[in-house]
Amino acid sequence: MSQPNQLKLIPSVDKLLSSAAFRNTIEVYGHTRTSQSIREYLSSLRSQIRENDGHPIPAMEDIAVIITTSLDAIDTSSLRPVLNLTGTVLHTNLGRAALPSSALDAVIRTASGNTNLEFDLSEGKRGDRDDHVEKLLCELTGAEAVTVVNNNAAAVLICLNTFAFGKEVCISRGELVEIGGSFRIPEVMEKSGCSLRELGATNRTHLKDYANAVNEHTGLLMKVHTSNYEIRGFTQEVSYEALARLAKESDVPFLADLGSGTLVNLEHYGLEHEPTVQEVLKAGTDVVTFSGDKLLGGPQSGIIAGRKDLIEQVKNNPLKRALRVDKMTIAALSEVLKLYKHPESLTRELPTIRHLARRPEEIRSISETVLPAFTESAGDKATVSIIPSASQIGSGALPLDQLPSFSIQIKPISERDSALQQLARSFRDMPVPVVGRLQDGALLFDVRTLDECALLIDQLEHFAWP
């Protein structure tokens, strides 16, 4: 088979490396990386030419730009801070909870050297990393014992595997939830070695459904807080108290996955009631699991709290080692928990609670602070105004609860959808990307979660409107 003619015209690696066009690239990235990158580029260029003999061969200067851009991109950190103005306070794709400054300081202190992570300083012996948060968590939740793993999905997995491996788990059909990102209760059950015993109907489950299902194969009764949807209308679910009683009579443990799990009564902040960890444990639930970075407002982690003998079993499960948290998480979590000992200061000190509790008047005043910068920057490219809007908690908590808020609304002069998309994209291209949401033909920036007004105003001064 004859070679396409174009192939013969491709410059060699050596020729490119010795050309003036590459001098700067080699100076910045070194000979080895540059030649490796050239080789990869030429190989993909060859395949494109084999597919299409007419494919053009860029000039050496253009090849140098392509190579330099790709090396630049590799060396630029892809993980960047962004401003979350989507209106979803706990946005999973944007990294959920922002940590308070005391937690950040603790992370730096702990991560920059060695710590007594698993070392008992008074005895000079091996300790347990859970020790640094267990006392605080027991005090705050009323649990006898606590252990912490990498996230709440891990907490559910290890609990199922510990309490019901090879056995049946009784759970209501209405609670077989899927959390965004492919965490489905039935699938986690299978992976943890348990079999699912679905009870009742999607909308209604009764105590007798559980009572009839319990037999010698039952390993666990489970209740999952339906955190990202709500079934309304003709519904019936069984209370924590009733299930706890049945579990005791049947001599099987009762596990509740709270998902978000809050330590404070959200009604204090004008939100709807969400069962607190304390309430659910007080109802007699043996073990509860909840996330560290949802309503708690801490680092990514999964907290398992409850009866001492059961928590001990979880700690002794070999999976615990695979799912354990690192020292930075322990350091941050411990500081966040300390804030809960002074609940009156949470709205000041803890970003998640501060954002959730923000009153509409305050949000309106934030939007008035940034409005002039938007208006001035937009010029005649767009109309800018403040509109009432609704934020949500996110990460599954109180899915139907809409929090009254205010947003900066931007409407490009051109009514084409592409103009709106381009506008949203330009804001995402800012040095600190600003992420909003599209609604009713406009770009909305919900300022409930905005703490960095000066940064945003400064970015707007240098913003090139599309």
Ligand SMILES: *Cc1c(COP(=O)(O)O)cnc(C)c1O
């Ligand atoms: C969010 C959630 C999980 C998963 O928690 P992660 O911390 O995201 O791993 C599990 N169960 C419920 C009910 C949840 O809401």
